[in-house]
Amino acid sequence: MDTGADESALIKRAKNDKEAFGQLYERYVDRIYNYVYYRTSNAADAEDLTARIFVRAMQHIGNYQDMGVPFSAWLYRIAHNLVANYHRDRSRRKILSLDDITQWRVNEDGPELLTQIMEDKTALLQAIRRLPADRQELLNLKFVEQLSNAEIGDIMGRSEGAIKSLYHRTLLSLREDFRGEQEPSPRRSLFRRRRS
Numbered sequence: 001m002d003t004g005a006d007e008s009a010l011i012k013r014a015k016n017d018k019e020a021f022g023q024l025y026e027r028y029v030d031r032i033y034n035y036v037y038y039r040t041s042n043a044a045d046a047e048d049l050t051a052r053i054f055v056r057a058m059q060h061i062g063n064y065q066d067m068g069v070p071f072s073a074w075l076y077r078i079a080h081n082l083v084a085n086y087h088r089d090r091s092r093r094k095i096l097s098l099d100d101i102t103q104w105r106v107n108e109d110g111p112e113l114l115t116q117i118m119e120d121k122t123a124l125l126q127a128i129r130r131l132p133a134d135r136q137e138l139l140n141l142k143f144v145e146q147l148s149n150a151e152i153g154d155i156m157g158r159s160e161g162a163i164k165s166l167y168h169r170t171l172l173s174l175r176e177d178f179r180g181e182q183e184p185s186p187r188r189s190l191f192r193r194r195r196s
Helices: 003-014 018-040 043-063 071-090 111-130 133-144 149-156 160-182 186-195
Strands: none
Touching: 003 018, 018 043, 018 071, 018 133, 043 071, 071 133, 071 149, 111 133, 111 160, 133 149, 133 160, 149 160
């Protein structure tokens, strides 16, 4: 069964059939909510924005044209725009909240390993929060939503090449940030020299 063809047929029906649109809603509501939640860090705002995203999608689905990218990319683009408006309206800096990541697991029993992993996770989250908003969004779409560069480009209004370049620069920036964190402070190195 070709799910792409099934979705295309469902989208065509949804242009005139609210029940078909409801099926699209059920298919994507959790993913869109998660995306919005990670961008707002507020469950109530995420619920409100998710509802507004689907209202807007329902109002404009008649204009939707299949351009070779998944329907979800169109929904993410609407979500991207509404979340940007949300932050602009509140004059807040966009911050990606990754506190609820539950994918970090430890299989070892040793408390030292668990402590080191928790320290690394905290350092990574702090480094991500220091990134500009567009880079935070890129990491969210890439690793939380697991979208392709082409899909991310469509959502963020950039070419696939621009997304690859931004991704590369983001990883370099994170690596530099970690190197800076791991440099011993002058006080520590002086202390080590005196003891030896």
